[in-house]
Amino acid sequence: MSVGGGGNGEILVRVENLKKWFPVAAAGLSFAAKREWVQAVDDVSFEIAKGETLGLVGESGCGKTTVGRTVARLYEPTAGKVVFDGQSIYELPAEEMRQVRRKIQMIFQDPYASLNPRMTVGDIVGEPIDINRLATGEARKNRIFELLETVGLNREHASRFPHEFSGGQRQRIGLARSLAADPSFIICDEPISALDVSIQAQVVNMLQDLQEKMGLTYLFIAHDLAMVKHISNRVAVMYLGKIVEVADGYELYAHPVHPYTTALLSAIPIPDPGVEEERRRIILEGDVPSPINPPSGCHFRTRCRLAQPVCSEKEPELVDRGAGQKVACWVT
Amino acid sequence: MENLLRVRDLKTSFFTYAGEVRAVDGVSFEVAVGEAVAIVGESGCGKSVTAMSLLRLIPEPGKVLAGSVELGGRDLLRLKEREMRHVRGNDISMVFQDPMTSLNPVLTIGTQLAEAIRQHQKVEKDKARARAIETLEMVKIPSPDKRLAQYPHQLSGGMRQRVMMAMALSCHPRLVIADEPTTSLDVTIQAQIIELLKEIKKATGMSIILITHNLGVVAGLATRVIVMYAGKIVEYGPVKEIYQIPQHPYTWGLLKSVPRLDAAEKRRLVPIYGQPPDLLKPPAGCRFHPRCDHAMKVCREKEAPFVPVNGNGEHRVACWLQHPAAPAVAGFKKGVPA
Ligand SMILES: Nc1ncnc2c1ncn2[C@@H]1O[C@H](COP(=O)(O)OP(=O)(O)OP(=O)(O)O)[C@@H](O)[C@H]1O
Ligand SMILES: Nc1ncnc2c1ncn2[C@@H]1O[C@H](COP(=O)(O)OP(=O)(O)OP(=O)(O)O)[C@@H](O)[C@H]1O
Ligand code: SF4
Ligand code: SF4
Ligand SMILES: [Mg+2]
Ligand SMILES: [Mg+2]
Numbered sequence: 053m054s055v056g057g058g059g060n061g062e063i064l065v066r067v068e069n070l071k072k073w074f075p076v077a078a079a080g081l082s083f084a085a086k087r088e089w090v091q092a093v094d095d096v097s098f099e100i101a102k103g104e105t106l107g108l109v110g111e112s113g114c115g116k117t118t119v120g121r122t123v124a125r126l127y128e129p130t131a132g133k134v135v136f137d138g139q140s141i142y143e144l145p146a147e148e149m150r151q152v153r154r155k156i157q158m159i160f161q162d163p164y165a166s167l168n169p170r171m172t173v174g175d176i177v178g179e180p181i182d183i184n185r186l187a188t189g190e191a192r193k194n195r196i197f198e199l200l201e202t203v204g205l206n207r208e209h210a211s212r213f214p215h216e217f218s219g220g221q222r223q224r225i226g227l228a229r230s231l232a233a234d235p236s237f238i239i240c241d242e243p244i245s246a247l248d249v250s251i252q253a254q255v256v257n258m259l260q261d262l263q264e265k266m267g268l269t270y271l272f273i274a275h276d277l278a279m280v281k282h283i284s285n286r287v288a289v290m291y292l293g294k295i296v297e298v299a300d301g302y303e304l305y306a307h308p309v310h311p312y313t314t315a316l317l318s319a320i321p322i323p324d325p326g327v328e329e330e331r332r333r334i335i336l337e338g339d340v341p342s343p344i345n346p347p348s349g350c351h352f353r354t355r356c357r358l359a360q361p362v363c364s365e366k367e368p369e370l371v372d373r374g375a376g377q378k379v380a381c382w383v384t
Numbered sequence: 385m386e387n388l389l390r391v392r393d394l395k396t397s398f399f400t401y402a403g404e405v406r407a408v409d410g411v412s413f414e415v416a417v418g419e420a421v422a423i424v425g426e427s428g429c430g431k432s433v434t435a436m437s438l439l440r441l442i443p444e445p446g447k448v449l450a451g452s453v454e455l456g457g458r459d460l461l462r463l464k465e466r467e468m469r470h471v472r473g474n475d476i477s478m479v480f481q482d483p484m485t486s487l488n489p490v491l492t493i494g495t496q497l498a499e500a501i502r503q504h505q506k507v508e509k510d511k512a513r514a515r516a517i518e519t520l521e522m523v524k525i526p527s528p529d530k531r532l533a534q535y536p537h538q539l540s541g542g543m544r545q546r547v548m549m550a551m552a553l554s555c556h557p558r559l560v561i562a563d564e565p566t567t568s569l570d571v572t573i574q575a576q577i578i579e580l581l582k583e584i585k586k587a588t589g590m591s592i593i594l595i596t597h598n599l600g601v602v603a604g605l606a607t608r609v610i611v612m613y614a615g616k617i618v619e620y621g622p623v624k625e626i627y628q629i630p631q632h633p634y635t636w637g638l639l640k641s642v643p644r645l646d647a648a649e650k651r652r653l654v655p656i657y658g659q660p661p662d663l664l665k666p667p668a669g670c671r672f673h674p675r676c677d678h679a680m681k682v683c684r685e686k687e688a689p690f691v692p693v694n695g696n697g698e699h700r701v702a703c704w705l706q707h708p709a710a711p712a713v714a715g716f717k718k719g720v721p722a
Contacts, residue, residue: 111570112541218659248426249597253641253655260652275570282643282650305645319575320645321600325623327646328604335579336572338526339540 064269065100065123065237070132072115072122076344091343092118094293095132097370100237105263105270107284107301109277109316111340114290116273120239123271124156125149136237154184157230159223161242166226167214173200173225174210180233199228204258220251224258231262239271244279256283277320281305286376289313292351293343295370299377309379312352350382358383385416388558388591389438394451396430396437405663407433407446409615415559420585420592422606422623424599424638426660430615431595435561438593439476440468455559473504477552479545481564486548487536493520493547494532497554504555519550523580542573546580553584563595578605599638603627611635614661614671617690621699631693631701633676670704678713680704 076088093115100106108116121127123134125141134141141152160166167176177196181187187195197207203224214222223243230238240259244252260283262268274280280287281301288298289312297310308314318334336355341347347354353363362382370380396408408430415421423431437448440460453460455475460468472478480486488496497516501507507515513532520528523546536544545565552560562581566574582605585592594606602609602623609626611619611634619632630636637656658675661667670688673679682704691706693699704710 111572220659248660249599250426250637250641250656251659253653254657257653257655277571278643278645281645282647282653302648316572317645319571321575321578321598321604322644322646323599323603323627323639323642324644324646325603325627328600331604333575333579335576339542339573 062102063099064102064104064137065271066133066135067096067098067119067123068133068135070096070119070122070134071130072118072127073130088344091293091346093122094346096290096293096295098288098295098298100269100271102236102269103263103267104286105272105284107280107287108271108273108290109275109280109287110290111275111316113340113343115293115343116275116290117241119290120158120241120271120273124158124239125153126158154180154233155235156237156239157233157235158239158241159226159230159243161245167222167229169214171213172210173205173212173214173217176214176225177210177228177232180229184233186232186234195232199232202231202262203228204254218251219247220254223247223255227255227258227262231266235268237269237271239273241273242275243272245274245276252279259283277316289316292340292346294351294380295378296352296381297377297379298370300375303375303377307377309373309377309384310352310381311356311358311384315355350380385419387414388417388419388455389415390452390454391438392452392454394434394437394453395449396433396442396446397449398446400445400664403664406615406666407663408437411451411612411615411617413610413617413620415591415593416607417558418585418589418591419608420581420594420606421608421610422594422596422602423610423612424596424602425612426597428660428663429612430663431612432563434612435478435563435593435595438561439472439478441472470504473500473555473557475557476559476561477555477557479548479552479560479562479565481567487544489536491535492532493534493536493539497532497547497551500551501554515554516550519554520547522553522584523547523550524576525550542569542576545569545573545577549577549580553588556588557590559591559593561593561595564597565594566601567596567598574601581605599627599642611638614666615663616671616702618672618703619699619701621693621701625693625699629693629699631699631706632672632703633678633705634672637675670702678705680710682707 070093072093073089073091076090110116122129129142174196177199178192181192181195196210200207200209205224244255272283284301287301287304288295291312297313308317315334315336338355341354349364349366350368353359360383368380368382370378372378392412394408394411398405398407411434425431436442438453442448494516498512501512501515517528520531525531525546566577578601606623609623610617613634619635640654641656656675667674669685670683673683688702688704690700690702693701
């Protein structure tokens with residue numbers, strides 16, 4: 053498999069046939085009713101090389117966050133396997149999992165909701181240090197200062213509270229906190245969506261600098277495909293619980309194969325009136341169907357312009373089309 | 385082009401316990417008949433307050449302090465509240481960012497649409513129903529007759545936004561103000577809504593004020609762009625000029641801090657450092673100077689005048705770099721022959 057500039061080829065994270073289904077609360081008291089499931093993530097496989105960024109895009113509700121949380125084992129999987137740094141993490145006993153958990157960190161969309169408002173910034177950043185008993189006393193304090201400086205804050209900020217900071221600064225605090233445990237893999241779930249454009253660029257540049265300096269590996273979840281393409285080596289496109297296409301970001305833009313990828317790309321506005329005038333949009337009709345009873349065969353068939361009879365009968369597999377591009381479609 | 389709306393020197397403040405927040409501080413612009421004007425800028429720069437001031441919907445402790453808002457020759461700021469109510473809905477209507485907060489959760493779509501129609505026009509109940517179906521068709525909602533019986537929570541986000549749009553359009557307003565109508569929506573749905581706005585504009589000749597921070601959305605829809613920063617307009621001009629020869633360092637910043645989907649190679653993003661000022665005590669001089677790479681002594685002391693960039697005066701900017709005595713800035717192209 054080809055990996056872009058960032059990675060050195062050695063696989064850090066391997067996700068195999070991952071499934072995460074949530075039970076639907078049964079309506080009424082009918083005990084006879086068949087149990088229904090939200091098939092949030094349904095048979096997803098991918099790999100991420102050391103030092104690489106894999107982007108994950110798709111419409112709201114397609115299962116991106118669930119992938120992230122299940123890979124971090126914040127959710128127990130329904131089925132499947134995640135191999136992290138050679139260890140199959142769902143099989144690990146509690147104590148060993150604790151060691152691995154330290155290496156896998158997650159940062160979230162809403163930096164405010166994920167920071168305890170009653171703790172000082174220093175204690176928020178210091179908490180993973182305490183939990184993992186990484187340092188105490190003077191060494192702990194210095195480590196906190198160092199982390200704050202790493203993310204572009206300063207040591208004076210340690211004694212303040214989260215509400216005294218702007219959105220971008222809060223996202224930095226969250227990042228300093230996840231770096232405190234000395235992770236090798238960070239799952240970034242929409243880390244910039246809530247920020248203003250000028251602040252987004254600050255945070256993205258910082259994520260890139262940290263990756264270079266510390267050799268971090270990222271799973272970068274977002275729905276802004278332009279930003280995902282910018283920050284990622286490869287991009288995976290999800291639709292209704294499944295990955296439909298994976299490719300190098302530039303390749304994906306230049307030669308999208310899956311009809312959903314094509315539509316998604318064409319929906320994204322480009323800040324250039326000249327280009328916009330010339331562009332022809334593929335407008336996707338209708339909404340994403342419910343993940344409770346997704347369409348048979350190819351999940352995208354209800355909105356696909358190219359759908360054939362086979363698409364409703366059999367599910368297309370994610371097949372290698374060369375140059376690291378994988379596509380799940382019967383027709384294209 | 386004939387002007388539909390003419391805003392002059394609009395000033396709106398909020399009188400909070402901490403002091404006066406000058407949310408909109410001397411804003412002037414025009415909207416021509418059948419034109420779409422975009423207002424862009426970061427969070428808190430005064431976009432929504434500008435829109436709410438036009439409709440005189442500023443909540444306590446806010447107040448429109450000065451200026452004029454002329455619509456077809458009448459100054460809306462001087463109308464009686466009763467007359468203003470007639471303007472809202474008949475002449476100008478508004479689509480908000482979050483449709484859930486502006487739709488009533490316990491009433492059906494049909495009831496709400498019919499009510500909106502009957503509030504502004506004297507029509508019979510069944511006529512109103514027919515009109516409601518018509519408007520839902522206009523915003524391309526499939527099987528509209530069935531939708532009338534549904535409640536807002538039974539619709540998807542994109543569908544709710546279209547219902548909001550149907551309500552705004554139901555009385556054939558001359559101007560629709562859409563405040564971040566697509567921000568909370570997926571890109572695919574966003575594309576549907578923008579496409580829809582374009583079509584309706586073409587079909588009805590109505591004017592649009594589109595408020596957004598997404599410069600991409602603007603490029604496809606607007607004819608003119610207003611760039612706001614900290615309560616003021618810093619640049620104003622035809623959409624092509626704003627993208628091709630932006631003059632204000634803040635506009636440069638907005639354009640350079642986002643990656644382009646069609647970029648052929650990776651280039652590092654150029655962020656705007658720092659963050660927008662607190663409008664309780666905005667910086668002296670040019671409000672952008674603490675974040676500007678080109679700030680000069682004069683920028684810290686005196687506000688830059690709003691000057692035309694080229695001969696026809698269509699494109700204007702408030703920046704000291706326009707001054708003949710200002711030093712040349714690399715990569716900066718000043719004006720074009722008119
Ligand atoms: N804890 C849960 N219990 C039940 N259903 C859930 C749960 N979490 C997520 N889901 C459902 O699983 C599906 C995938 O949700 P998920 O949050 O992973 O989507 P997403 O791609 O992250 O969307 P967004 O872009 O809106 O964040 C959705 O249908 C969602 O309603
Ligand atoms: N009710 C209020 N009381 C006090 N200040 C207010 C109130 N409403 C708005 N403001 C202030 O007015 C300024 C402009 O706000 P406005 O809502 O117009 O920003 P905006 O450009 O629409 O931002 P956004 O992109 O976040 O919607 C902000 O500084 C805000 O804090
Ligand atoms: S498999 Fe069929 S329905 Fe699915 S994307 Fe391909 S052509 Fe469309
Ligand atoms: S007036 Fe001065 S500080 Fe303001 S944008 Fe222009 S150069 Fe920068
Ligand atoms: Mg999510
Ligand atoms: Mg607003």
